[in-house]
Amino acid sequence: MTQPEAIRHLLNAVAQGDISPDSALDKLKYFNYEPVGDFAHIDHHRTLRTGFPEVIWGLGKTPEQIAQIMAAMRQKTPVVMATRIEPDVYEELRSHVPDLHYYPMARICTVRDSEANPLDLQPTHPGLISILSAGTSDLPVAEEAAVTAELCGFQVKRLWDVGVAGIHRLLNQRDAIADADVLIVVAGMEGALPSVVAGLADCPVIAVPTSIGYGASFNGLAALLAMLNSCAAGVGVVNIDNGFGAAMLAGKILRTAERLSKNAIAD
Numbered sequence: 001m002t003q004p005e006a007i008r009h010l011l012n013a014v015a016q017g018d019i020s021p022d023s024a025l026d027k028l029k030y031f032n033y034e035p036v037g038d039f040a041h042i043d044h045h046r047t048l049r050t051g052f053p054e055v056i057w058g059l060g061k062t063p064e065q066i067a068q069i070m071a072a073m074r075q076k077t078p079v080v081m082a083t084r085i086e087p088d089v090y091e092e093l094r095s096h097v098p099d100l101h102y103y104p105m106a107r108i109c110t111v112r113d114s115e116a117n118p119l120d121l122q123p124t125h126p127g128l129i130s131i132l133s134a135g136t137s138d139l140p141v142a143e144e145a146a147v148t149a150e151l152c153g154f155q156v157k158r159l160w161d162v163g164v165a166g167i168h169r170l171l172n173q174r175d176a177i178a179d180a181d182v183l184i185v186v187a188g189m190e191g192a193l194p195s196v197v198a199g200l201a202d203c204p205v206i207a208v209p210t211s212i213g214y215g216a217s218f219n220g221l222a223a224l225l226a227m228l229n230s231c232a233a234g235v236g237v238v239n240i241d242n243g244f245g246a247a248m249l250a251g252k253i254l255r256t257a258e259r260l261s262k263n264a265i266a267d
Contacts, residue, residue: 080110126257187223207236
């Protein structure tokens with residue numbers, strides 16, 4: 001059965017009362033994808049299933065491939081985002097996508113609705129994600145997390161250069177830490193910052209190891225292992241340099257809280 005035939009069969013079942021509209025919606029979540037050339041299949045229904053649209057991983061793709069994927073996605077997605085876009089790739093992309101916006105520190109490109117200001121990222125979901133970076137060298141990963149969260153509709157607070165080498169800088173941010181609903185903590189070297197932050201916070205802490213550090217840091221492996229071995233409770237760890245993944249996890253935590261709150265009100 002082809003995809004259009006399957007959808008028609010499902011709609012007929014709803015019309016005949018054989019299946020409820022809610023059950024049909026659950027099934028539709030897994031139907032729709034669109035081929036782009038001979039190199040990609042866009043998952044247009046990912047938002048229905050996961051709450052967030054598909055995002056383009058830029059590394060390894062040519063500017064032409066990225067531009068074609070963006071052209072297809074923007075027909076159905078309010079915000080199209082591509083990660084790990086280096087400046088030279090962005091310059092090439094601009095010739096294909098004139099209204100492209102670039103966040104150089106985060107290495108993220110985005111195309112939004114024609115009526116939306118690309119710099120006006122107003123929150124559409126409740127909750128505050130606060131992001132801490134241990135040092136200035138960690139900022140590309142921290143900014144990837146921050147921009148991703150903002151493009152997904154969350155309020156973000158940035159707390160940069162508050163690493164444990166000068167612990168007073170972190171302690172000066174105790175009120176900001178207490179105000180957060182989810183904390184993303186980005187650190188390289190020995191990766192100690194998430195443990196300290198988790199000892200001060202009553203909300204989930206997402207630790208992001210970075211590949212910053214001298215030779216024995218093994219490109220972030222030392223920080224990753226330190227975070228996995230955290231003595232503080234309530235710390236989750238994503239992969240090395242994965243600011244994007246940390247932001248998506250924080251967003252899912254807040255969306256779950258939002259859904260639970262709505263269900264409680266409905267009951």
